[in-house]
Structure formats: structure tokens, C-alpha cells
Amino acid sequence: MSVSPQREPDSARDLAAEQDYVSLLYRKLDAEREAAQRRLSSALEQVGSTPQARTERDVATTTYSDRLAQLSSVEQGLCFGRLDFHEGETLYVGRLGLFDEDGDYEPLLLDWRAPAARPFYLATAASPEGVRRRRHIRTLSRRVVALDDEVLDLRAADQGHDLGLAGEAALLAALERRRTGEMGDIVATIQAEQDRIIRDELGGVLVVQGGPGTGKTAVALHRAAYLLYTYRQQLATRGVLVVGPNSTFLRYIGQVLPSLGETGVLLSTVGQLFPGVRATGEDTREAAEVKGRAVMVDVLTDAVADRQRVPDEVLRVEFEDDVLEVDRETCERARAKARATRRPHNLARRVFVDQLLDALAERAAGRLEVDLFEGVPEIPLDEGETADAPVLDAGDRADIRAELASSPKVLAALDELWPKLTPQRLLRDLLASPERLASAAGDRLTEAERAALVRPPKSRWTPADVPLLDELAELLGEDDTEERAERERREREERAYAEGVLHILEQDDELADEEILRVGDILDAELFAERQQARSELTAAERAARDRKWTFGHVIVDEAQELSAMDWRLLMRRCPSRSMTLVGDVAQTGAAAGTSSWDDVLAPHVGDRWRLRELTVNYRTPAEIMELAAGVLAKVDPALRAPASVRESGIEPWQRPLAEVSLRTLAEEELRAADGGTVAVLCPAARLAALRAELPDDERLSVLAVDEAKGLEFDGVLVVAPEEIVAASPRGWNDLYVALTRATRRLGVVYTERALEPLVGAG
Numbered sequence: 001m002s003v004s005p006q007r008e009p010d011s012a013r014d015l016a017a018e019q020d021y022v023s024l025l026y027r028k029l030d031a032e033r034e035a036a037q038r039r040l041s042s043a044l045e046q047v048g049s050t051p052q053a054r055t056e057r058d059v060a061t062t063t064y065s066d067r068l069a070q071l072s073s074v075e076q077g078l079c080f081g082r083l084d085f086h087e088g089e090t091l092y093v094g095r096l097g098l099f100d101e102d103g104d105y106e107p108l109l110l111d112w113r114a115p116a117a118r119p120f121y122l123a124t125a126a127s128p129e130g131v132r133r134r135r136h137i138r139t140l141s142r143r144v145v146a147l148d149d150e151v152l153d154l155r156a157a158d159q160g161h162d163l164g165l166a167g168e169a170a171l172l173a174a175l176e177r178r179r180t181g182e183m184g185d186i187v188a189t190i191q192a193e194q195d196r197i198i199r200d201e202l203g204g205v206l207v208v209q210g211g212p213g214t215g216k217t218a219v220a221l222h223r224a225a226y227l228l229y230t231y232r233q234q235l236a237t238r239g240v241l242v243v244g245p246n247s248t249f250l251r252y253i254g255q256v257l258p259s260l261g262e263t264g265v266l267l268s269t270v271g272q273l274f275p276g277v278r279a280t281g282e283d284t285r286e287a288a289e290v291k292g293r294a295v296m297v298d299v300l301t302d303a304v305a306d307r308q309r310v311p312d313e314v315l316r317v318e319f320e321d322d323v324l325e326v327d328r329e330t331c332e333r334a335r336a337k338a339r340a341t342r343r344p345h346n347l348a349r350r351v352f353v354d355q356l357l358d359a360l361a362e363r364a365a366g367r368l369e370v371d372l373f374e375g376v377p378e379i380p381l382d383e384g385e386t387a388d389a390p391v392l393d394a395g396d397r398a399d400i401r402a403e404l405a406s407s408p409k410v411l412a413a414l415d416e417l418w419p420k421l422t423p424q425r426l427l428r429d430l431l432a433s434p435e436r437l438a439s440a441a442g443d444r445l446t447e448a449e450r451a452a453l454v455r456p457p458k459s460r461w462t463p464a465d466v467p468l469l470d471e472l473a474e475l476l477g478e479d480d481t482e483e484r485a486e487r488e489r490r491e492r493e494e495r496a497y498a499e500g501v502l503h504i505l506e507q508d509d510e511l512a513d514e515e516i517l518r519v520g521d522i523l524d525a526e527l528f529a530e531r532q533q534a535r536s537e538l539t540a541a542e543r544a545a546r547d548r549k550w551t552f553g554h555v556i557v558d559e560a561q562e563l564s565a566m567d568w569r570l571l572m573r574r575c576p577s578r579s580m581t582l583v584g585d586v587a588q589t590g591a592a593a594g595t596s597s598w599d600d601v602l603a604p605h606v607g608d609r610w611r612l613r614e615l616t617v618n619y620r621t622p623a624e625i626m627e628l629a630a631g632v633l634a635k636v637d638p639a640l641r642a643p644a645s646v647r648e649s650g651i652e653p654w655q656r657p658l659a660e661v662s663l664r665t666l667a668e669e670e671l672r673a674a675d676g677g678t679v680a681v682l683c684p685a686a687r688l689a690a691l692r693a694e695l696p697d698d699e700r701l702s703v704l705a706v707d708e709a710k711g712l713e714f715d716g717v718l719v720v721a722p723e724e725i726v727a728a729s730p731r732g733w734n735d736l737y738v739a740l741t742r743a744t745r746r747l748g749v750v751y752t753e754r755a756l757e758p759l760v761g762a763g
């Protein structure tokens, strides 16, 4: 069911009145910016030499810079709505809150995320929530260009259409706009089913399932902004992580949160979540699938165990012109004792090394005693002395042990048996050796699957390696005793420094600055030290990106259907609170290790403790294109239903054989038709290079394989060789469904031999 825009011309008087109000809001915004700029400049001028002055300066500069960035980000579309209530009250809704500080602090503009702004998104004629009229105010720069009114009375309810859209005219205007290659925010036209998801409670796992174009990405990002606004205390320090499928996609959505005034969110792919590793390599489809399986946990566990060796017969170690020997049984006992600690490999190593050093020290002491007495005439025993009493005392033995512990040869011998390992070294060794792989995998992987994993040791890391490295980091652990001692020492110093500052703050009568007094009032020294460090150096998102053990306050995953079982394990580690929003569409799964069931994905981590919400309206793809795509969806699973398109474009999709067309000419035509908007040619990966060479070089034209186009949209799309896309993978129909649903206006399909069955009759 689609709708078409119908608007009464706005009365000039109404426009002028709204222009006056909007201008007042911009003046207020300017004044706030100037004030923040002034405060920032004066804070920067303070060249404090005392710790107290430095602290003041750091706090102030961060606060005012953040505020300035936020005030600049809301310049476009500052105010976009107005609510008139039956009781006579009027509220303006916009990107941030502005208050009348000279009067009685009345809100001039309500932040869209404030509870009082909710009727703007939820009120309907059938359930008006006291709202008489909802007005969408459309602006261009600072100029009011159009008003769209909805009167919410029961007469309007009778005329309601079945999609239940709010602010139809404004919505359709937003949907008709040309695509630029960067996603925009939808804050002015969020629909009720989306609003309910955006404002769903923070805790627990929320799964949002929705077909293509239903606004899953838009909703996920607005939810991040909403959560940060509503639960700022809880989330600001731990941060929010947004995970996307690839870096093209992250670039595509990169502007949405800043345009909503939020900069403290880490956007990342799973492949970027292991600090120090850049996953620039590519796996074959089969290798990626095998690496993503949950069974890899057992394979890796055994691969670690395989690195804890005992000698075949006897351990022989050179030490001071001598060779010390420890039998295999003693080595086995040492290994069993170390394993029994259940500590990660690198931490359990200490136990193993200690045991063997004890054994070696005993051998060395025994040798020394024999040596001492060699050639010495027998001395009669004193009374009470026995012949086998140790000659070396505890101090001597300790010295011998210390010497052994610092002997490079001894250490090298022990390292042979139980090496200190990094995740990188272990995984590199494992994947480079068919023998190691066979030993670790046992019968968990077939020979062919193991062969798919083998690669040369110098290969680049791939995204599917990253969750394996993360798993290994857990299995291996880090023996960071020394770093920890150093960190504790630094923390003690910082605490002492903070205590000093707080003391000064308490004493200093002249400190009228509200900010600093508040800091002194509510923080103890420890928290203050922590916060100072956090503020003066990095944002939460930046710190999180550098720290593998960082845990986030909330994690949002887009295109969540693509993640493998191993990816999920990594993400769950980053979010022990399980406060997560997962958005995706199981009909669009392309990755071989991806999922077709949310249950399967979540059961190992949260059982059935997750809640499902669905999005049902497609805002992107016109009805004509969706009709074509629905046939392909039926091939994925006949039980699945395509979402209802919100509009018709009046342009039928078409199909033609490759032999009869020039792709270059077609692409040029599409670029012209897009009229400044974007065009994509989507094809099987095998044709990418040839097509990139053939097609015009234009920044508005993208030539992509289907997995690269996931989540993106373009005004015009040409799908090339659909039958090859289907044949290229077991999830080929899903891929074709994704390809067909990327267009906002025009779609053409160019097939190689004959039209695919579900597409026959189209175009």
C-alpha cells in the first residue's frame, strides 16, 4: 500500500510566524555558541603552572569543546516540529534542547529525545495523546520553506491508511531526495514503529528484524543517540560500540551520529576489534566459514595444549659445563600441575617453569655435592651427623636455582616445552602447518576443511582471523605482572596528585567556578584521578579502540545476520552486561558463516532471554521494484514476506540480455537519470575487475560486489549477471535479493543467457 504526497499550500502568514520563531532559535543557538567559544578561549589562555590550574584548564577545555562541537552539529534542521495541544500548550521539537535562561527557564526547543517530545512521533488520530495538531517544519539552512500539518481528530482517523504513517508529506519529501552516498538522519520523520524501538529500554538483548529498507540502520543509530541522552551517566564512561559489516558501510553511516550531536561512539567492524591487528587479507568463502564455526574454540584449545610439551624420554639441559637431566615423568607431573591451575597458558607457564627449575636445581645441587667431595679424604662424622645429610644448605640451593633461572640455555630449553605465546604467533604457526592443524582439529574438521585453512606463514590477517585471535588471547592470557606493578605505581601517584588537588579545591575560597566546585563536591580522589586521566587524554571510544579488554555500556550490531559464531563470542566478551541492540534480516544473509535464525545465534549466550521487535514498512525501495524482489525472496524461503513499500515511483524495473546492451552506455544513462544522485552497478565478484575497467570513472558511480553493497542504497541500480550471483554461493538467492533492493528509484537487470525464473515477466 503506497501513498502519494498531498499538501495544501502553506499560508504565508503561518510561514512568516514560524520563520520568526525559528530565527529566534538560531539567535539563541548563536549566543550559546559564542558563550561556549568565549569560555573555551579563556580556558585555553590559562597557562597554569600548578596542578590545580592544569586540572581546571583540562576540565574546562574538554567541556567547552564538546559543547561547541554539539552546537555546530545541529545547524541544519535545528527545529523540525511543533506540537499544539488541546489545552493550548505549544512545544517545538528539534535536535537539541534550548532554554530561555533569561525568563523562567522555559523550554524554547525540546530535544527530540526528551520524553515530552514523544507525542511528536507517536500521536495518531486514533490515539492523539492530547495533541491537536502536529506540524513538520521544513527548513533549508535557516529558512523555513514548508509546513506540513496534521490535525489529529477522529475525522482524520477515519481517513487513515493502513501503514499508519505520521507526517506523511514530510516523510515522502525526505524519501524523494537524491542520495548522496552518505546516510542522513531521519530525526524529523521517525515513524511510530521505529520510535518504539529507538526508545526501548536499555537492558537486555533487543533484536530488530526487518526487511530491506525498513530503517534498521537508521533506527539503530538513532537508538544510540537516544540511549546516550537518556542514560548518559551510565554510558558516557564505558561508551557505545556500533558494529557494521565493512568499512565502506561505516563510512556510509559515519555522519549520522555527529549530525545528532553524538561523537563518543566507536564505529567498527568485528575485524577491527583486535588492537594491533589490521585485517587486510581475504579468506576464501570456505576458509571464512570454517573459521567462523563454534567448534574452532575446541580446535584452538587443543592447539594451545599442543604447545605444552614434554620430552620424548629425558629433558637434557646444559648448565655450567654439565648436562642436567630430568626424566619424562617429572616433566609430565609439572605439566599436569600447571594445567590443573586452569589458568591461561602464559600464566600457568610460571607453575610449569617453577616445577622444572626445582627439579633441575635438585639435580644441580646433587652434582655439586658429589663434585665437592670428589678426591677429598673421608672425614669422620661428628656425633649426631648422618652420612646422607645435605651438605648444601637452603641458601646455597636458592642460589643455584636463581642461577638456573637466569641461564639463557635453561630458559631456552624450558621455552621449547612451554613457550610464552602471543595469539598472533600461535595462529600463524597453526595455519601454516598441516600437521599442527591435524593434531589440533582431530576429527572436528575434515581433511578438506583443514586444507582450506592452510596458508603461508606471512599471509595478511583476515577479518575471520580476528575472533580467533581474540579467543586465543583468552586462552593464552598475558603474563603482565610487571606491567601491572608499574600501572599500580602510576595509579598510586595519580591518586596522591588528585588528593592534593581536592585538598586545594576545598581550601580555596576564591574558587567560584561552578564546574570545579561540583567536581570537588561529588568525587572522591580515586574517581577524580580516573576521570582526569580519561578526560585529559582520550574519549571513551578512543580508549576502547586501543584496549582489547574494554567492555562497552551498550553494543549495537547492524547487519547482525552476517556474524559468525566466533564473531558473536568476541562481541559478547566486549559486552558482559548483555545490553545490546542487534538489527538485521535473516533473509539477507550472505556470509557462509552467517545465520538464518536469531535463536541459533543467541541461545549459547543468553538462552531465550532476548526480545524481538519487527519493522514492516520499506522506506527505500518503491513498490514496483519490491514486487520483483518478492519473487526472489520466495526462493530464499517461501514463508518470508517482503515489507510493504511506502511509495510507488511510477518507474518499472526492466531486464535485458547482456548481448544486446553496452553496460557503459547504460551506466551513463543511469547517471543522467539519477540527476546528481548515485548509481551502482552490482555484479558477481568474478566480474568486478573487468567491469571497473569498462565503466566510466565517476564519483557518483559505484561498481560493487553484492557483499560490498550490503546496507547501502543508490538512486539507480544495475544488477549484472543475476544468474551468476545466484550460482556463486549457497546463499546466492539471498545475495540477489540484497542486490535488487538497493535502489530508491530505478532498477535494471542485465542477464547473461536468459532471464531468471522469478524475474520472468518483469520489465
Ligand SMILES: Nc1ncnc2c1ncn2[C@@H]1O[C@H](COP(=O)(O)OP(=O)(O)OP(=O)(O)O)[C@@H](O)[C@H]1O
Pocket: 171, 174, 175, 184, 185, 186, 189, 190, 191, 194, 210, 211, 212, 213, 214, 215, 216, 217, 218, 219, 585, 588, 619, 620, 710, 711, 712, 713, 741
Ligand atoms: N522514518 C524515516 N524517515 C525518513 N527516511 C527514512 C525513515 N526510515 C527509514 N528511512 C530511509 O529509508 C532508507 C532505508 O533505511 P535503512 O538503510 O536504515 O534500512 P535498513 O533496514 O537498514 O535496510 P537494509 O536491510 O537494506 O540494510 C534510508 O534512506 C533511510 O534514511
